Amino acid sequence: MTVPAIDMNGVWFSYDRTPILEDVTLTLKQGDFLGIIGPNGGGKTTLLKLLLGVLKPDRGTIKILGEAPHDANHRVGYVPQNTDLNITFPISVMEVALMGRLSRSRIGKRYSRNDRTKVEESLKKTGIWNHRHSPIGRLSGGQRQRVFIARALATDPEILLLDEPTASVDPEFEMDLFDFLRELNKKVTIVAITHDVGVISRNVKSVACVNKSLIYHEEGQITAEMIDMAYQCPVDLIAHGIPHRVLPTHREK
Amino acid sequence: MWEALQFDFMRNALLAGVLVSISCGIIGSLVVVNRIVFISGGIAHAAFGGIGLAFFLGFSPSLGAALFAVGVSIIMGAVSFKSKHRADTIIGVLWAIGMALGIILIDLTPGYHVDLMSYLFGSILTVPGSDIWIIILLNLGILLTVIIFYKEFIAMSYDEEFAFIVGIPVKPLYFVLLGMTALAVVMTIQVVGLILIIALLTIPPYIAEKYTKSLGGMMTLSSILGIFFTLGGLWLSYSYDLTSGATIILVAGVGFFIFQAVGLLKGRGGITR
Numbered sequence: 001m002t003v004p005a006i007d008m009n010g011v012w013f014s015y016d017r018t019p020i021l022e023d024v025t026l027t028l029k030q031g032d033f034l035g036i037i038g039p040n041g042g043g044k045t046t047l048l049k050l051l052l053g054v055l056k057p058d059r060g061t062i063k064i065l066g067e068a069p070h071d072a073n074h075r076v077g078y079v080p081q082n083t084d085l086n087i088t089f090p091i092s093v094m095e096v097a098l099m100g101r102l103s104r105s106r107i108g109k110r111y112s113r114n115d116r117t118k119v120e121e122s123l124k125k126t127g128i129w130n131h132r133h134s135p136i137g138r139l140s141g142g143q144r145q146r147v148f149i150a151r152a153l154a155t156d157p158e159i160l161l162l163d164e165p166t167a168s169v170d171p172e173f174e175m176d177l178f179d180f181l182r183e184l185n186k187k188v189t190i191v192a193i194t195h196d197v198g199v200i201s202r203n204v205k206s207v208a209c210v211n212k213s214l215i216y217h218e219e220g221q222i223t224a225e226m227i228d229m230a231y232q233c234p235v236d237l238i239a240h241g242i243p244h245r246v247l248p249t250h251r252e253k
Numbered sequence: 254m255w256e257a258l259q260f261d262f263m264r265n266a267l268l269a270g271v272l273v274s275i276s277c278g279i280i281g282s283l284v285v286v287n288r289i290v291f292i293s294g295g296i297a298h299a300a301f302g303g304i305g306l307a308f309f310l311g312f313s314p315s316l317g318a319a320l321f322a323v324g325v326s327i328i329m330g331a332v333s334f335k336s337k338h339r340a341d342t343i344i345g346v347l348w349a350i351g352m353a354l355g356i357i358l359i360d361l362t363p364g365y366h367v368d369l370m371s372y373l374f375g376s377i378l379t380v381p382g383s384d385i386w387i388i389i390l391l392n393l394g395i396l397l398t399v400i401i402f403y404k405e406f407i408a409m410s411y412d413e414e415f416a417f418i419v420g421i422p423v424k425p426l427y428f429v430l431l432g433m434t435a436l437a438v439v440m441t442i443q444v445v446g447l448i449l450i451i452a453l454l455t456i457p458p459y460i461a462e463k464y465t466k467s468l469g470g471m472m473t474l475s476s477i478l479g480i481f482f483t484l485g486g487l488w489l490s491y492s493y494d495l496t497s498g499a500t501i502i503l504v505a506g507v508g509f510f511i512f513q514a515v516g517l518l519k520g521r522g523g524i525t526r
Contacts, residue, residue, distance in 0.1 A: 052418050073420045080414065089286060089411050090465045099408050104420035108401045135466050155419065 003066040005030045005159050005189040006051060011060035013046060020046045024060070024214045028206070030158075033185045035204035036193045042211035044193045045081065048161050051191070052078055065158060074103055077157030081164040081193075083144040087137040093147050094132040097123055100154030115154075122153035125180070149177075153184075160184070162192040178203045257491060262378050266497075269380040270483035272388045273437075273444045274453070276395050278476030280437040281454035282461070282468060283399075283430055286410045290455055292329050292431065295344040297438045297450040299325040299351025304372055305358030314372075315384065318442060322435035325351060330431045334424065375446035375498030377487065388440050395433050399472070402426065407468050444483065445498035453479060456505040460512045482508055 006028040013021040020043045028034055038044050049055040050062060053070030064072035077100070100122070101115040123129040126146040131139060136147065145165065152160060165177060181190055182203055192204070208216045257263045284293050303321025307314040325347055333340040359367050371379070399406060408416035409426050417423045441450045461474035486501030 054414060054417060070420075073418055076418075078415065078418055080412075086286070086411050088462065090462055090467055090471050091407065091411055092466055095407065095467065096411070098404070099412065099415060099419070102404065102408055102416065102419045102421055104422070107405055107421065111404065133466075151415075 007063040009061045011057045022212050033205040034191045035207050038210040044210045075158045077152035077155045077160045079148050079152045079162040083148050097151045100151040119154045122150040126150045159189045265380045266377045272392050273440050274479030274483045275476045276392050276437045277453045278479045279472045282458040282472045285458040293434050294451045295348040296322050296326050297447040298348045301355035302351035305355030308362045309358040319439045326431040326435040330428050373446045373448050375444050377444045377497045391436050449502045452502045456509045
């Protein structure tokens with residue numbers, strides 16, 4: 001049996017004694033495409049940061065492809081939610097994408113020809129190659145998102161983690177993006193946080209809902225239980241296979 | 254001005270001005286993009302404690318300043334990691350304590366009357382030839398470090414979290430940056446004094462950032478601007494018999510407002526950009 005892509009066991013995490021995640025257990029096999037839904041502040045981003053090793057759990061264990069999270073860093077690609085950090089920073093699209101080729105073992109060395117070829121490929125894949133010389137601050141939010149996805153792809157990841165990849169993207173690219181991710185999923189395990197449940201139902205293989213605890217559904221269906229747990233607020237919720245039938249958006253507790 | 258060049262002290266002053274402008278351009282750019290202006294101000298002022306200690310114990314004030322500056326930069330770096338929310342308060346406290354300690358130590362030094370003004374506002378005209386060599390060495394050290402770790406510095410400065418994720422040792426790199434800032438500060442004390450250092454570290458990079466497309470470009474342009482400000486200020490202070498450090502900073506300040514106005518007229522945005 002192959003190692004699971006992600007293996008979380010009884011993971012607890014809190015910020016200044018405020019519990020964020022409680023007893024999260026999740027096993028994701030390689031090649032899966034997991035969509036994560038849940039309310040704002042429910043701990044979705046925290047979950048990704050635990051998987052990346054940026055945060056350390058208070059209790060429980062996390063294995064990424066059988067390794068401790070931060071040891072697996074060269075096998076995981078990450079697309080952050082916030083792409084407008086440091087917008088006045090003098091840096092070109094190419095230089096941002098090249099960051100994906102950084103690694104601990106090659107500190108202090110120049111980027112190689114291979115690095116540049118890899119970055120060229122990924123910038124072309126996300127359709128932003130023509131802007132490679134532009135300062136990052138001159139791009140639109142959607143264009144910047146493409147650069148950040150290209151940067152993650154340039155790491156040649158076995159697992160790709162995306163935090164709200166459609167948050168600042170034009171709708172047209174949103175469609176492209178998920179076609180693109182489905183294609184990529186043939187080789188790469190994908191975990192994507194998204195608000196758009198419609199996107200999930202059309203694209204992902206499995207679903208998890210995070211709101212302090214985590215519910216996982218292997219078949220990619222959003223269960224009533226998840227909706228109960230996740231949403232006390234309106235969402236653009238469209239039922240799978242039934243276009244434009246909107247499920248109840250408000251539930252009183 | 255030209256006839257002044259036959260004096261050793263004037264040649265040393267020019268050389269020191271140029272060299273310090275280069276390291277201020279490089280380090281200042283990193284200071285500005287990493288938003289550690291306040292820490293560098295804290296390092297500069299706390300370094301005065303080391304100057305006081307050096308007088309009290311009778312060793313070289315530059316060495317004292319360097320020891321204190323590096324020590325304080327390490328403490329401030331650790332604090333800014335440990336207690337993010339109150340880091341600025343603690344930096345402010347160290348800033349004041351360092352200065353007070355320096356002055357009390359000088360008070361306690363028997364029979365010695367130190368010209369405090371030369372440390373507070375610089376004394377570029379009294380840089381000895383031996384110090385020029387130290388400044389050259391420090392400059393080379395800073396330049397080499399930044400060249401070797403250039404792509405890592407970019408990554409840390411632009412997106413620290415991502416840099417950490419791909420395996421860059423962000424913390425050690427941050428301390429290297431603070432250490433280099435401390436050394437740049439010690440060099441600059443001679444030229445503009447510890448009170449005015451912040452201006453030379455921030456004004457050239459702030460202007461340069463708007464006209465460059467890369468961090469390296471920003472560093473280069475900052476260094477060039479710094480050289481213009483320093484030499485311009487030096488010339489004015491010589492011609493009109495003004496305090497050199499303050500004149501240099503005012504020239505930089507005029508540059509700051511001119512570029513700001515040009516930026517506004519061109520619609521590139523001013524302070525709020």
